[in-house]
Amino acid sequence: MYFIGIDIGTTSVKIIATDENGNIVRSISKEYPLSFPKPLWSQQNPEDWWRQSISGFKELLDGLDKSEVKAVSFSGQMHGMVTLDENDQVVRPAILWNDQRTEKECEYLNNEIGRNKISQWTGNVALTGFTAPKVLWLKGNEPENFAVAKKIMLPKDYIAYKMSGVFATDMSDASGTLYLDVKNRKWSAEMLELLGISEEQLPRLYESYEVIGNIKPDLAEELGLNKDVKIVIGGGDQAVAAVGGGVVGAGSCSLSLGTSGVVFTSNEEFFVDENNGLHSFCHANGKYHLMGVTLAAAASLKWWVEEVNKSEDFDGLLNEAKEAQIDDSLFYLPYLMGERTPHNDPNCRGTFIGINMTHERKHMTRAVLEGVAFSLRDTFEIMKEMGIEITDISISGGGAKSKLWCEIIADVLNVRVNKLNTNEGPAYGAAILASVGFGLFDRVEDACCKFIKVTESIHPDKENSQLYNKKYEKFRKIYPTVKDLFKQLI
């Protein structure tokens, strides 16, 4: 039996096939472009996701016994707004999770409507990345597109719709819209009224492990699959990556080091802290979770390697950085696309600070890795203040390929960083959800328990942790010092 997991990431789609024992038998990745047509904007074309998903799926199936494919499920970059017209044509490019154009709309929601009300209705407050402010932006700035948007959905839901013909979403991904009543797992009537949209424009809600239908017959024929292949809705990439990392028990913690960097804890019950410091969302196992997000995590490294150093040699630059010592005079703030946790500031920007004549490229590469780790620690500190104690963290995402980065994170957070038998967090989590939806397991937890193993634990180095504690104290002072200047730089 094969179970397929499709992850619609920001840089690429990753597709894997697992067998019934959780072994990855094949995996494929296909890139697509990301466009920044104006300052603060970040968009992608949903048709690119579809084209690359289908082309990748066909390649993946080559060499597999297609009759053994039982179910397909999804993980997707969260919050992106996909709009379709009455003929199911894409109305405009998707506005993504890291797009920052909605500052005004967030001010309206948080200040005029009021943070308390929004938090009561949804469990969260408005942040520029969330979907609700994007809906308001569309209404105010492109009324002609708003008027013809008959369906509003999230990135992975577009792919699930194209594959099954069923207009569906799941609780974990829907949590990031800011129009889900997270606690009660239903659309928020108050938010829909405020946004001027109706439930008919929104997909039907499922739990992430539920079957929404079968693959469309014409697609089954094109791919050479059986017509009874189940389509399981899947979830937002962070919740699904957590499933792929076995983070489904109360208090367990994962770190996804993809384009964004996310520290995630799983909870049995719904919980919101009084400052709404963390996102309070539904988990993909039917329960809840908290998380904080660094917008440009591995994106910072990609920018540094590819744009600044005009290189594709990640490993070469990272090897060089190993030779640089911890140096508490040089800092990097990873705010290339503004920042979510803890600043919620779309206007802040990336910064190197403290460069002197002795600094070489290796020091700056190390500073980039450390700056991202410090930003993740900001989320950690909020969790600590909430009484959440973390000693172990499962890591996934492209950035986790770097041992040096994993070591820096272990030292900066002073936790054990666990690498797993799969580094494919979200796509692997999606394959697990497919197997649960198909009926191989009763619960997501049972599948995780059977499939996921820690293969390597990176322990914090006591001396480095102490050095980083001091360095972090300095890091924390930089943003408040330069904050006001950023607005003038946009």
Ligand SMILES: Nc1ncnc2c1ncn2[C@@H]1O[C@H](COP(=O)(O)OP(=O)(O)O)[C@@H](O)[C@H]1O
């Ligand atoms: N050898 C490497 N070491 C560390 N990071 C890497 C390496 N190769 C690629 N990356 C990082 O992986 C990131 C992509 O990770 P991925 O989890 O696929 O992101 P997403 O799901 O957002 O598309 C890139 O932004 C890049 O910085």
Ligand SMILES: O=C(CO)[C@@H](O)[C@H](O)COP(=O)(O)O
């Ligand atoms: O906005 C968030 C989560 O709230 C991001 O984590 C996106 O979901 C994109 O994830 P990656 O492409 O970095 O995995």
